[in-house]
Amino acid sequence: MSTDEPSVADEVRTTVTVDTDQPWALIGLAVFWGWLLARWTNDFLLPAGLAVPREQSFFPVGPFEAARETLLSVAASLGLFGAPFAFLAGLFSFVVGAIPSLPALGRGAWLTIVLTVGGIALGFVLAVPLSVARVYGGRWLRWVSLSYTELIRGTPLLAQLFVLYFGLPLTQIIREVPGVGVGYVPGTAAWVAIIGFTLNSAAYQAEYIRSALESVDAGQLTAARSIGLSKVESIRYVVLPQGLRYAIPSWSNELVYLIKYSSLAAFITVRELFFQAESIANETFRYTELYVLAALFYLALVISASVLMNGVETKTALPGLGGKREA
Amino acid sequence: MTLLRVEDVHKSYGDEEVLKGVSFEMDRGDVDVLMGPSGSGKSTMLRCINRLTEIDSGDVWLDGTPVYGPDTDVNELRQDVGMVFQDFNLFAHLTAVENITLGLKRVLGVPKAEARERAMEHLEQVGLAAQADSYPAELSGGQQQRVGIARALAMEPKLMLFDEPTSALDPELVGEVVEVMRDLAAGGMTMLVVSHEMGFARSAADDIHFLDSGTVVESGPPEQLFERPEHDRTRAFLTGLQAETHQ
Numbered sequence: 165m166s167t168d169e170p171s172v173a174d175e176v177r178t179t180v181t182v183d184t185d186q187p188w189a190l191i192g193l194a195v196f197w198g199w200l201l202a203r204w205t206n207d208f209l210l211p212a213g214l215a216v217p218r219e220q221s222f223f224p225v226g227p228f229e230a231a232r233e234t235l236l237s238v239a240a241s242l243g244l245f246g247a248p249f250a251f252l253a254g255l256f257s258f259v260v261g262a263i264p265s266l267p268a269l270g271r272g273a274w275l276t277i278v279l280t281v282g283g284i285a286l287g288f289v290l291a292v293p294l295s296v297a298r299v300y301g302g303r304w305l306r307w308v309s310l311s312y313t314e315l316i317r318g319t320p321l322l323a324q325l326f327v328l329y330f331g332l333p334l335t336q337i338i339r340e341v342p343g344v345g346v347g348y349v350p351g352t353a354a355w356v357a358i359i360g361f362t363l364n365s366a367a368y369q370a371e372y373i374r375s376a377l378e379s380v381d382a383g384q385l386t387a388a389r390s391i392g393l394s395k396v397e398s399i400r401y402v403v404l405p406q407g408l409r410y411a412i413p414s415w416s417n418e419l420v421y422l423i424k425y426s427s428l429a430a431f432i433t434v435r436e437l438f439f440q441a442e443s444i445a446n447e448t449f450r451y452t453e454l455y456v457l458a459a460l461f462y463l464a465l466v467i468s469a470s471v472l473m474n475g476v477e478t479k480t481a482l483p484g485l486g487g488k489r490e491a
Numbered sequence: 492m493t494l495l496r497v498e499d500v501h502k503s504y505g506d507e508e509v510l511k512g513v514s515f516e517m518d519r520g521d522v523d524v525l526m527g528p529s530g531s532g533k534s535t536m537l538r539c540i541n542r543l544t545e546i547d548s549g550d551v552w553l554d555g556t557p558v559y560g561p562d563t564d565v566n567e568l569r570q571d572v573g574m575v576f577q578d579f580n581l582f583a584h585l586t587a588v589e590n591i592t593l594g595l596k597r598v599l600g601v602p603k604a605e606a607r608e609r610a611m612e613h614l615e616q617v618g619l620a621a622q623a624d625s626y627p628a629e630l631s632g633g634q635q636q637r638v639g640i641a642r643a644l645a646m647e648p649k650l651m652l653f654d655e656p657t658s659a660l661d662p663e664l665v666g667e668v669v670e671v672m673r674d675l676a677a678g679g680m681t682m683l684v685v686s687h688e689m690g691f692a693r694s695a696a697d698d699i700h701f702l703d704s705g706t707v708v709e710s711g712p713p714e715q716l717f718e719r720p721e722h723d724r725t726r727a728f729l730t731g732l733q734a735e736t737h738q
Contacts, residue, residue: 386543387580391594391646392570401597405584484628485583 189467196464203270208348221263228263232256261453265444272440273461278350279426279436283361284419290362291369296399298370299377309370316367322428325360329353329432357429361422368418376411377403409480416473423465437461494519494681495540495650500549502535509535511705512549517683522676524692525685527702528728533685536702537652541572554649570598573643577655579635581627587638588614588623591645598646613641617671633664637671651675653684687732693717701725
């Protein structure tokens, strides 16, 4: 029997590079993350002598104010034809209003990311056994998994956070843990929020993973059993590696949702992005500026997550399994 | 020496009785072929031997061990029974060689390096050493099935079950798989094959069991069964099969 038959490997295995169709989006993201990382380093890591004060922005307001004034006077001198200049002056006004609030929003973004990543990662750890129990478990395991999923998906996330924060003595316990709320370590309320997002996200992720597991061909489990793997081993080594790849696209949705839903943590006093924006707006009455700014932050985070998950999807794709499928 | 004994096996799915008391025996080194019209219970019979399907009544012995005994560990039993599937069922996320090492490592506890070495030997045996690092989607159907055979062989089973190993293949790919099976048979492997491959049955089979609606209608060596079938049903089936093969 010949051993040198041509394999179709070379045709199928194509390298997928990072999407560079939108260089502007990538440049924008790079600037956003560069600033964010600089801000966190300054606020959380640098010693007080070296750091810029926590509330002081990296960017001076003066030049933007001067530019606004100039534009306004040009607009005034041109009369009716000054409208474009007045509009530009409005943009500079926005920047002038935004700059002083950037440090607080940067810190809020840190908490938003911690809440999201914590919730999604710990939720994933819970979601895998939940989904496996649902698909491969016996009657009781299926029932427990289904009940949990339906309970969580059938009640509002905000209500769940309230129960955890106000209804249970969680805060007293967490407050006793040393280091909570110091520096970049989130405070008590944030930990409660992470628990809440974990429990909530686990239910949604379990649904995504469940349908992915169900789409793995039944013959895979049969073949695994036929070589003597136990049911648990077969799921661990054969079904899950395939199912989780199928789950990535829908699972990415959950990440994007959670970034935005993490704003609900503001209602249990977590100083995340939305909380910061709202409290500054309440002090300065610059509601439009602050909410637009917060929206831009969320947009940047969501686009970052999409880019990241596209990367993960490409990295984990195997020939004939996952990745960008044809048809 | 008897390796496999199937005795009065019954199996029903709901109201439909698929196996109505099937009995046969195989000696070590035997190659037996199960033939019969679709729905006659051939595949079910095969899956009852490694308990992918559980029987309702009857008995199955493998090498003196009661397959359905209360103390029989199903996972250990299955190490002794290799199975090759109609749809190959290669693990889609693993390369050809990884498909083979998985069982070696996780079931037999063979260390990584040795597992790969042994896997490579089996790939060579089926003529696919060059494709060791290809994923199933990158292989042709015939190549996939040969990896499937190597995967089963690597567990060093006492008995190999083939469930219609060539019926999902394009006609031009059947030959390479049959060739591997012939080599195996010549090497002394005990094989129970569900297949309508007349060529293979004629040249490699010791006995052919003709199943129809859940019973063994007739058993015998290929020359007897093909040339002088005793039963009308066997004759009718074989005539149809030959017409199909020669078309």
